[in-house]
Amino acid sequence: MTARPARPTSLSVLAGAALLALGGCVPVQPVGASPEREDVTGVLAAPGAARTGGDLVMALSAEPDRLDPTTSSSLYTRYVMNAICEKLYDVDADGELVPQLAAALPTTSPDGLEVTIPVRQGIRFADGTPLDAAAVVTTLERNLTLETSSRKSELGPVSDVQALDPATVLVRYSRPFAPLTASLADRAGMVMSPAALAERGEDFGDHPTCVGPFRFADRVPQTSITVERDPNYYAADEVHLDSITYRIMTDANIRAANLRSGDVQVADSLSPQDVDALAREDGIGLLQTGSFGYQGVTFNLGNTEGVGNPPGAIDTPLATDPRIREAFSLAVDRQALVNSVFNDWYEPACSFVSPASTYATAASDACPPHDPERARRLLTEAGVELPYRIRVSASNTADTLRLSQALQASVLEAGFALEIEPVEYSTLLDQQSSGDFEAVQLGWSGRVDPHGNAASFLTTAAGNNYSGYSNPEVDALLQRAAQSTDPALRAELYGQVVTIVQRDNPIVYLYRVRSITGYVSAGEDAVAGIETYADGVVRLGRAAFVTEED
Numbered sequence: 344m345t346a347r348p349a350r351p352t353s354l355s356v357l358a359g360a361a362l363l364a365l366g367g368c369v370p371v372q373p374v375g376a377s378p379e380r381e382d383v384t385g386v387l388a389a390p391g392a393a394r395t396g397g398d399l400v401m402a403l404s405a406e407p408d409r410l411d412p413t414t415s416s417s418l419y420t421r422y423v424m425n426a427i428c429e430k431l432y433d434v435d436a437d438g439e440l441v442p443q444l445a446a447a448l449p450t451t452s453p454d455g456l457e458v459t460i461p462v463r464q465g466i467r468f469a470d471g472t473p474l475d476a477a478a479v480v481t482t483l484e485r486n487l488t489l490e491t492s493s494r495k496s497e498l499g500p501v502s503d504v505q506a507l508d509p510a511t512v513l514v515r516y517s518r519p520f521a522p523l524t525a526s527l528a529d530r531a532g533m534v535m536s537p538a539a540l541a542e543r544g545e546d547f548g549d550h551p552t553c554v555g556p557f558r559f560a561d562r563v564p565q566t567s568i569t570v571e572r573d574p575n576y577y578a579a580d581e582v583h584l585d586s587i588t589y590r591i592m593t594d595a596n597i598r599a600a601n602l603r604s605g606d607v608q609v610a611d612s613l614s615p616q617d618v619d620a621l622a623r624e625d626g627i628g629l630l631q632t633g634s635f636g637y638q639g640v641t642f643n644l645g646n647t648e649g650v651g652n653p654p655g656a657i658d659t660p661l662a663t664d665p666r667i668r669e670a671f672s673l674a675v676d677r678q679a680l681v682n683s684v685f686n687d688w689y690e691p692a693c694s695f696v697s698p699a700s701t702y703a704t705a706a707s708d709a710c711p712p713h714d715p716e717r718a719r720r721l722l723t724e725a726g727v728e729l730p731y732r733i734r735v736s737a738s739n740t741a742d743t744l745r746l747s748q749a750l751q752a753s754v755l756e757a758g759f760a761l762e763i764e765p766v767e768y769s770t771l772l773d774q775q776s777s778g779d780f781e782a783v784q785l786g787w788s789g790r791v792d793p794h795g796n797a798a799s800f801l802t803t804a805a806g807n808n809y810s811g812y813s814n815p816e817v818d819a820l821l822q823r824a825a826q827s828t829d830p831a832l833r834a835e836l837y838g839q840v841v842t843i844v845q846r847d848n849p850i851v852y853l854y855r856v857r858s859i860t861g862y863v864s865a866g867e868d869a870v871a872g873i874e875t876y877a878d879g880v881v882r883l884g885r886a887a888f889v890t891e892e893d
Contacts, residue, residue: 380631380688380857382631382632382633382877383629383630383631383632384436384630384632384874384875384876385436385630385872385873385874385875386628386630386862386864386871386872386873387871387872388871388872388887388889389871389889392871392889392890392891393583393871393872393887393888393889394583394887394888394889394890395583395887396583396584396585396888397583397584397585397887397888398584398585398586398587398588399584399586399587399588399608399609399870399883399886399888400587400588400590400606400607400608400609401422401587401588401589401590401607401608401609401610401611401881401883402590402592402597402598402601402602402607402609402610402611403419403422403568403589403590403591403592403611404419404592404593404595404598404611404612404740405417405419405591405593405738405740405768405769406419406564406565406591406593406768406769407419407420407422407423407568407589408420408769408772409548409549410423410424410427410548410549410551410559410562410568411547411548411551412424412428412482412486412494412530412531412533412535412551412553413485413486413489413491413492413493413494413530413535413547414489414491414492414493414548415493415530415548416493416772416776416807417768417769417772418788418879418880421529421530421788421879421880422589422611422880422881423568423570423589424530424533424551424553425555425880425881425882425883425884426555426556426557426570426587426883426884427469427551427553427555427557427558427559427570427573428533428534428535428551428553428554428555429443429444429533429534429553429554429555430443430444430527430528430529430530430532430533430534431443431444431445431460431462431479431527431528431532431534432445432448432524432525432527432528432532433528434528434791434876434877434878435876436874436876438635438791438876438877440524440525440528440791442463443528443532444462444463444466444474444479444532444534444554445460445461445462445463445527446461446462446463446464446510447461448524449461449523449524451519451828454519455516455518455519455520455521455826455828456515456516456517456518456519457513457514457515457516458513458514458515458516458520458523459507459511459512459513459514460479460511460512460513460514460527461510461511462474462475462476462479462509462510462511462512463577464509464510465577466554466577467554467575467577468536468538468539468552468553468554468575469536469552469553469554469555469558469559469573469575469576470536470538470539470552471575472536472537472538472539474534474554475506475509475510476506476507476508476509476510476511476512477506477509477537478534478535478536478537479506479512479534480504480505480506480512481535481537481540482533482534482535482537482540483498483501483504483512483514483531484504485535485540486498486531487501487504489545491545492806493530493651493799493806493807494526494530494531494806495806496798496799496802496805496806496807497526497529497530497531497795497798497799497806498520498523498526498531499516499520499522499523499526499825500516500517500518500520501514501515501516501517501520502515502516502517503515518822518826519825519826519827519828520825520826521794521824521825521826521827521828521833522792522794522795522798522825525790525791525792525794525795526790526792526794526795528790528791528878529790529795529878533553534553534554535547535551535552535553536552536553538552539551539552554576554577555573555576555884556572556573556576556578556579556581556582556884556885557570557571557572557573557576557582557584557586557587557884558570558571558572558573558575560586565591566590566591567588567589567590567591568588568589569586569587569588569589570586570587570589571585571586572584572585572586581885582884582885583872583885583886583887583888584883584886584887584888587883587886590607592607592610593739593740593768594740594741595612595613595614595616595617595740595741595742596614596617596741598610598611598612598613598861599613599614599617599621599861602621602627602861602862602863603621603624603627605863605866605868608862608863608868608870608888609860609861609862609863609870609873609881609883609886610860610861610862611858611860611881612858612859612860613629613859613860613861614741614742615684615685615686615687615688615689615742615859616686616741616742616745618686618688618859619686621861625865626863626864626865626866626869627861627862627863627864628861628862628863628864629859629860629861629862630858630859630860630861630862630873630874630875630881631857631858631859631860632857632858632875632876632877633690633697633699633855633857633858633877634697634788634789634855634856634857634858634877634879635697635700635788635789635790635791635796635877635878635879636697636786636787636788636789636790636796636855636879637692637694637695637786637787637789637796637852637853637854637855638692638784638785638786638852638853638854638855638856639692639784639785639786639850639851639852639853640671640735640750640782640783640784640850640851640853641775641782641783641785641809641810641849641850642661642662642668642781642782642810642848642849642850642851643657643662643778643780643781643782643783643809643810643811644657644662644810644811644812644813644849645657645662645810645811645812645813646777646778646808646809646810646811647778647811648778649776649777649778650775650776650777650778650806650807650808650809651804651805651806651808652804653803653804654803654804654811654812654813655811657811659781660725660727660731661731661733661781661782664725664727665846665847665848666721666722666724666725667721667722667725667727667731668847668848668849668851669711669718669721669846669848670717670718670719670721670722670725670757670758670759671718671733671754671757671759671848671851672711672845672848672851673711673712673713673714673715673717673718673721673757674713674715674718674753674754674756674757674758674759675713675750675753675754675851675853676713676753677691677692677693677710677713677853677854678691678713679713679753680746680749680750680753680853680854681854683749684742684745684746684749685742685746685854685856688856688857688859689854689855689856689857690854690855690857691710691853691854691855692852692853692854692855693708693709693710693711693841693845693852694707694708694709694841694844694845694852695787695793695796695797695800695801695837695841695844695850695852696708696793696796696797696837696838696841697789697855697877699877700793701830701834702792702793702830702833702834702837703834704834704835704837704838705838706835706838706839706841706842707834707837707838707841709841709842709845711845715754715756715757716757718754718757718758718759719756719757719758722757722758722759723758729758730755730758730759730760731758731759731760732759732760732761732762733759733760733761733762733781733782734761734762734764734780734781734782735747735750735761735762735763735764735781735782735783735784736764736766736771736774736775736780736781736782736783736784737763737764737765737766737771737783737784737785738765738766738767738768738771738784738785739765739766739767739768743765743784744765746784747761747763747765747784748763750763750784750853751763763784771783771785772785775809776809778809778811783809786856787800788878788879788880789877789878789879790878791877791878793824793833793837794821794824794825797821797837797840798821798825800812800850801814801817801821801840801844801849801850802817802818802821802822803815803818810849810850812847812849812850814843814847816843817840817843817844820836820839820840820843821836821840823836824836824837824840858875858877858879858881860873860875860881865891866891867888868888869888869889869891870886870887870888870889871886871887871889872885872886872887873886
């Protein structure tokens with residue numbers, strides 16, 4: 344297995360419709376800090392042990408949204424896309440950026456306005472179309488121009504994209520944009536077949552066609568997604584499985600039970616309620632890693648016309664008075680939540696910058712204190728009736744239900760009465776995008792560069808600004824940070840953003856998960872070649888059933 348020092352964490356999911364009553368809440372008791380844990384990012388097959396063939400089943404904790412790199416917003420879509428849509432760049436087990444479909448890391452002109460990306464040659468998409476610079480340009484232009492794109496703000500102020508020759512892409516900027524490589528290590532860098540785009544247009548996500556060890560085969564809504572080995576893949580000799588079926592299992596207990604029975608060979612997002620017992624069982628292995636991302640509560644301050652549009656006016660105390668949102672942040676006992684609900688497996692989070700990040704500073708690590716008395720005073724100053732009621736939409740899984748009940752208890756003393764509305768995960772994503780919420784409990788799986796965790800969520804009218812938050816000072820600081828190539832200056836600027844965001848609180852950051860993935864480690868269904876990194880994605884491209892040693 345591959346192990347390394349622990350990093351912090353990111354994200355959550357659910358379904359249903361009834362409001363959770365305030366009665367029967369889970370009490371939250373202050374306890375000590377979470378223990379440090381060692382990351383285990385992969386399990387390798389012994390030499391000669393990987394078998395050729397077989398159909399692997401992975402239990403997936405939520406249904407992905409549309410399998411379209413340009414529009415997708417779900418972590419679970421990234422799991423599937425990782426097998427079928429490779430990117431220009433990727434992150435490795437140490438969180439470093441490495442080339443994937445690009446031939447090398449990009450080069451940038453001295454003024455920072457031109458970025459040159461070399462593209463690998465001799466590679467074909469799943470439909471046989473050659474990969475070249477023109478195909479990359481087609482993908483990037485779609486990400487920049489499609490009306491429903493969630494990628495535009497991730498790519499920065501692009502003024503032009505050109506194919507200089509079949510192996511070279513030139514991206515021109517109106518002002519420098521340092522996070523480009525990190526952005527291209529996620530969905531913005533997934534290169535789509537131009538032939539498939541021409542044929543399917545906005546319906547590309549119904550049958551995604553990219554470069555990957557596997558190709559899309561079938562989807563049964565609410566049930567499963569199947570991918571099959573792609574004979575066109577440039578490293579087909581490294582691919583062992585015939586197919587992977589991602590079976591949707593939203594209940595963590597059911598995922599764990601199916602892993603124990605061998606009905607699935609891999610299961611993502613194992614519950615902290617189950618993991619200690621699973622770790623003691625023969626025949627089950629666990630991967631675990633921290634996260635670049637976060638879980639939190641997003642308040643709707645101005646998302647009246649849908650995400651990506653200019654903010655409108657919402658005339659409620661919660662939306663208009665930052666004292667109420669500050670009071671909520673002060674009301675939450677983050678460490679007690681983590682320890683009580685997640686059995687010490689997760690870490691408190693107070694900003695979009697992971698403490699393990701190169702860009703972490705004292706300002707980004709600073710955490711609002713748990714101060715229910717001050718929170719109650721702020722509510723009184725704001726002149727609202729107590730208890731102040733907030734409706735929080737959340738996904739309907741058991742872990743999220745436990746968190747929701749504990750959160751209710753945590754903020755009750757400070758004068759808040761939370762009404763939790765359980766919603767099915769994909770519906771919750773739709774509500775978040777449309778602005779059909781007062782507050783939403785969700786998260787972000789995280790990116791290696793803080794720009795990917797902040798700019799799209801906090802810049803005015805950006806593609807993931809679900810809150811409808813708008814602060815010109817934050818806009819300017821995030822723009823300056825993106826323009827700089829000096830890590831120390833960028834870190835300082837992100838720290839300044841955190842300070843402002845903790846004053847305005849469009850998002851109240853709560854915790855970082857550890858991504859816990861289980862796999863069958865013994866018997867005829869034993870598997871290896873599975874990896875999971877701090878970007879939150881389980882990688883199965885080189886997975887295989889293995890023959891055990893005698």
